[in-house]
Amino acid sequence: KEEDKNVSSTPTPPHVLILPFPLQGHIVPFLKLTELLCLAGLNVTLLNTEQIHSRLLQHSDVKACFARFPGFRMEAISDGRSLSDPPPTVYQLEEELGLLNSITKPVFKEALVSGRVVSGGMPPLTCIIGDALLNFAMEVANELEIPFFAFHVLNAATIWLVFSFPDLVDAGKFPFIGDEDDKIDCVKGLEGILRIKDIPMGEEDKGVGTLVSVLIQSCKADAVIFNTFDDLEGAVLSHMRLKYPNTYAVGPVHMHVRSRLSREPSERRQSVSSANIWQEDRSCMSWLDSQPSKSVVYVSFGSLTILKKDEFLELWHGLVHSGKRFLWVMRPNLVEGLDWDDQQPTKLVEEVGEGRTYVVRWAPQEEVLGHPATGSFVTQCGWNSVLEAIVAGVPMICWPYWGEQSLNSRFVSELYKVGVFMKDNDGLDRGTIATTVNEVMELRKGGLMESAAKMATLAKKAVGEGGSSYNDLDRLLDRIRLMAF
Ligand code: UDP
Numbered sequence: 001k002e003e004d005k006n007v008s009s010t011p012t013p014p015h016v017l018i019l020p021f022p023l024q025g026h027i028v029p030f031l032k033l034t035e036l037l038c039l040a041g042l043n044v045t046l047l048n049t050e051q052i053h054s055r056l057l058q059h060s061d062v063k064a065c066f067a068r069f070p071g072f073r074m075e076a077i078s079d080g081r082s083l084s085d086p087p088p089t090v091y092q093l094e095e096e097l098g099l100l101n102s103i104t105k106p107v108f109k110e111a112l113v114s115g116r117v118v119s120g121g122m123p124p125l126t127c128i129i130g131d132a133l134l135n136f137a138m139e140v141a142n143e144l145e146i147p148f149f150a151f152h153v154l155n156a157a158t159i160w161l162v163f164s165f166p167d168l169v170d171a172g173k174f175p176f177i178g179d180e181d182d183k184i185d186c187v188k189g190l191e192g193i194l195r196i197k198d199i200p201m202g203e204e205d206k207g208v209g210t211l212v213s214v215l216i217q218s219c220k221a222d223a224v225i226f227n228t229f230d231d232l233e234g235a236v237l238s239h240m241r242l243k244y245p246n247t248y249a250v251g252p253v254h255m256h257v258r259s260r261l262s263r264e265p266s267e268r269r270q271s272v273s274s275a276n277i278w279q280e281d282r283s284c285m286s287w288l289d290s291q292p293s294k295s296v297v298y299v300s301f302g303s304l305t306i307l308k309k310d311e312f313l314e315l316w317h318g319l320v321h322s323g324k325r326f327l328w329v330m331r332p333n334l335v336e337g338l339d340w341d342d343q344q345p346t347k348l349v350e351e352v353g354e355g356r357t358y359v360v361r362w363a364p365q366e367e368v369l370g371h372p373a374t375g376s377f378v379t380q381c382g383w384n385s386v387l388e389a390i391v392a393g394v395p396m397i398c399w400p401y402w403g404e405q406s407l408n409s410r411f412v413s414e415l416y417k418v419g420v421f422m423k424d425n426d427g428l429d430r431g432t433i434a435t436t437v438n439e440v441m442e443l444r445k446g447g448l449m450e451s452a453a454k455m456a457t458l459a460k461k462a463v464g465e466g467g468s469s470y471n472d473l474d475r476l477l478d479r480i481r482l483m484a485f
C-alpha cells in the first residue's frame with residue numbers, strides 16, 4: 001500500500017507545448033518564454049510553422065542554445081506556405097489567419113490526438129501556451145480538454161482595451177464620438193491617457209478589425225500571460241486581474257532570462273542571442289565600437305513596417321540634416337518601391353559617408369541598444385522594441401506605423417517620459433525631423449536619459465528575486481507543475 005501511494009504521488013514531469021504566431025515580433029518573446037520554462041526544468045515542445053522552423057534553424061542560434069535542455073524538442077507544422085516564400089507582410093496577416101484555420105488546424109488536431117507532438121519519450125501534454133492570435137489552437141485544446149494559456153506579445157493596455165470593447169459597445173460608448181485629439185475616459189486604468197486617435201481601428205487594409213476580433217476571443221483562455229511588468233502597467237494589470245484572476249505579467253522576458261541565467265553555473269549561461277528569421281549582419285557592432293559614447297541614433301522599424309518612399313526620404317534627409325551619426329536597419333522590404341539591390345541605399349550612404357552612417361539589412365537589436373555608443377532609437381514602437389529600449393535605458397523617437405503602436409508611443413512619451421512622439425502630426429518634413437532628433441540627442445538628453453535609467457532599474461527590479469514578474473513567473477510555474485501532478 002505504501003508502495004502504491006509512492007507510485008501514485010510520483011509527479012508526472014510537466015510538458016508544455018509552445019505555439020507562436022509565425023511572425024518575427026512574436027517569435028522573439030515566445031523563445032524567451034520557452035527559455036524561462038526550460039530553465040525551470042519543464043519539458044517543452046516548440047511548435048512552429050514549417051517556414052519559421054526552417055528559418056530559425058538557418059538564421060538563429062536556437063538549436064545550439066537549447067541543446068543543453070534534454071526536455072526540449074522543436075517540431076514543425078504546415079500552414080500551406082512554401083519554405084521559399086518570404087514571411088507574411090503586414091498586408092497578409094488576415095490571409096495567414098485563414099491558412100492557419102483551414103490548413104494548420106486539422107493537422108494540429110491530428111498531431112495532438114495521435115501523440116505526434118509528444119514523440120521522443122516526452123510525457124503527455126500538461127498545457128499549451130499559445131499565441132493569443134491562435135484561436136484555432138484554443139478551440140482544438142478545448143475539444144481535447146488540454147488547458148490553453150494565451151501569451152500576448154502586445155502590452156497589457158492594448159489587450160485590456162480590446163477586452164473592454166464588447167462592454168463599451170453594450171454601454172453605447174463605442175464607437176467613440178469626438179475629435180481625434182479628444183481623451184476617452186471610459187476605459188478603467190487608461191483614464192487621462194487614451195485619445196480617440198490612439199485607438200487601433202480603421203486600418204482595414206492591414207486587417208486590424210479581424211485581429212481585434214480574434215484577440216477578443218483570447219479572453220476565454222485558461223490563463224493570460226503578458227510580456228510586461230507591474231511598475232510599467234500596474235493600473236491596467238490590477239483591473240485585468242480583477243476580471244481575469246489567472247493573469248501573469250512575467251516581462252520583460254528577455255531581461256527575465258538574463259536575470260535567471262545569472263544564477264546558473266557559468267557553463268550553462270548561454271542564451272538565445274539571435275531569435276532571427278532573417279540573416280543578421282553583425283558588422284554594425286564594430287562600426288558602433290568606433291563611435292563616441294551615446295552619439296549614434298539607431299533607426300529600426302521592426303519586421304513589418306512598410307514606409308512610403310517619400311516618407312523614407314524625408315526621414316533619411318532629416319537624419320542627415322540633424323548632423324548626428326546614425327545606424328539604419330534597411331530590411332529588404334522596408335520601403336515601398338525601393339529595391340535594396342537598385343543601389344539607391346548604397347548611393348545615399350556614399351553621400352553621407354560611412355564615418356557618419358551605417359546601413360544593415362538586419363541588426364542584432366538587443367546588442368545594438370545595449371552598446372555604449374547608442375544614444376537614441378527611432379522606432380515604430382512595436383512592443384518588443386519598446387521593452388528592449390526600456391531595459392537598455394535608451395530614449396525613443398516614436399514613429400508609429402499601425403495597430404497599437406500609436407498607443408505605445410503615447411505611453412513612451414506621456415507616461416514613462418522616455419521618448420518623444422515624432423509622428424503625432426501628419427506631413428512631417430525633414431526640418432522637423434532634424435529638430436526632433438536634436439531635441440532628443442541634445443536639448444532634452446539629460447532628462448530623457450534620467451527617466452530612461454529609472455525605467456531600466458524598475459525593469460531589472462521586476463525580474464529580480466522577489467520582483468513582480470519574478471513572482472508571477474513562479475506562480476505560473478507552480479500552476480503548471482500542479483496541473484501535471
Ligand atoms: N529586430 C532585430 N533586428 C532588427 C530589427 C528588429 O533583432 O534589425 C527584432 C527586435 O529586437 C524585436 C523584433 O525584431 O525583438 C521586432 O519586434 P517589434 O515588436 O518591435 O516589432 P514588429 O516587428 O512586430 O513590428
